[in-house]
Amino acid sequence: MAKKGNESLTTIIVAGSLCLVCSLLVSFTVVNLRERQAKNKELDMKKNILMSAGLIKAGDDVEAAFSKIDTVIVDFESGEITSEVDAKTYDQVKASSDPKMNVKIPANLDVAALSTRAKYAKVYVSRVDEKIETIILPVKGKGLWSTMYGFLALGADTNTIKGFAYYSQGETPGLGGEVDNPKWKAQWVGKKIYDANFEVLFTVNKGSVTDATANKEYKVDGLSGATITGNGVTTSMQYWFGEHGYGKLLEKVRAGEI
Numbered sequence: 001m002a003k004k005g006n007e008s009l010t011t012i013i014v015a016g017s018l019c020l021v022c023s024l025l026v027s028f029t030v031v032n033l034r035e036r037q038a039k040n041k042e043l044d045m046k047k048n049i050l051m052s053a054g055l056i057k058a059g060d061d062v063e064a065a066f067s068k069i070d071t072v073i074v075d076f077e078s079g080e081i082t083s084e085v086d087a088k089t090y091d092q093v094k095a096s097s098d099p100k101m102n103v104k105i106p107a108n109l110d111v112a113a114l115s116t117r118a119k120y121a122k123v124y125v126s127r128v129d130e131k132i133e134t135i136i137l138p139v140k141g142k143g144l145w146s147t148m149y150g151f152l153a154l155g156a157d158t159n160t161i162k163g164f165a166y167y168s169q170g171e172t173p174g175l176g177g178e179v180d181n182p183k184w185k186a187q188w189v190g191k192k193i194y195d196a197n198f199e200v201l202f203t204v205n206k207g208s209v210t211d212a213t214a215n216k217e218y219k220v221d222g223l224s225g226a227t228i229t230g231n232g233v234t235t236s237m238q239y240w241f242g243e244h245g246y247g248k249l250l251e252k253v254r255a256g257e258i
């Protein structure tokens with residue numbers, strides 16, 4: 001009888017110890033993975049930023065390349081650099097849906113139907129001999145199914161596109177999803193955002209852009225069977241490079257104030 005009792009106790013102790021070890025292992029793995037996932041996410045974002053501006057090639061060291069560019073926070077309203085928030089931790093995407101950190105876009109200016117935008121922008125600047133060479137700006141736009149998030153890189157003239165890429169979008173592969181097609185994105189390089197009066201002229205064309213296309217320096221090919229996505233790209237560029245978007249910041253860059 002006493003032997004049976006001892007056996008039961010041993011079984012309980014072994015099973016309990018096993019449970020404890022397993023739960024400790026699982027907790028350790030979760031914590032460890034969470035940190036690694038966060039690091040990988042950050043690294044991936046840095047890669048997206050650099051790739052959108054053509055500042056990195058396959059195989060390059062992302063951290064080394066990213067350390068050469070400055071991250072600055074810009075107050076959209078004044079167009080000035082601010083230290084109101086920490087550039088290291090600030091998340092513009094999260095801020096745009098946080099009532100304490102965003103502003104409502106006035107209906108007459110909300111051409112991209114975004115409703116709100118963050119008060120501050122997280123902007124990336126690459127310099128050569130202290131002079132601005134590339135400005136990388138976060139953009140988002142509404143496609144048919146999804147909100148598309150990406151970066152557009154401009155040259156020092158604040159007008160010539162140096163690169164463009166979405167890092168997140170949920171449009172239909174083969175239709176709106178062609179916004180991710182490297183050939184389509186490559187067309188953006190060298191195109192202009194603004195006309196001579198700094199009015200936004202950039203558009204995704206309806207159909208292909210040919211030598212005969214009027215204002216072809218402001219246009220990229222339309223996305224076949226995906227006019228709605230293409231229009232979302234166009235309107236988002238109109239918004240982000242207009243007066244309620246990066247207009248004031250870019251004005252200051254042109255004036256040599258930044």
Ligand SMILES: Cc1cc2nc3c(=O)[nH]c(=O)nc-3n(C[C@H](O)[C@H](O)[C@H](O)COP(=O)(O)O)c2cc1C
Binds near residue numbers: 145172173175228229
């Ligand atoms: C299953 C399905 C998926 C579609 N996905 C997209 C899309 O991602 N982007 C888009 O603009 N249109 C998409 N469309 C087509 C739109 O409904 C619409 O017809 C199209 O944008 C019009 O463009 P078009 O004038 O170039 O044909 C999709 C249609 C279907 C049936």
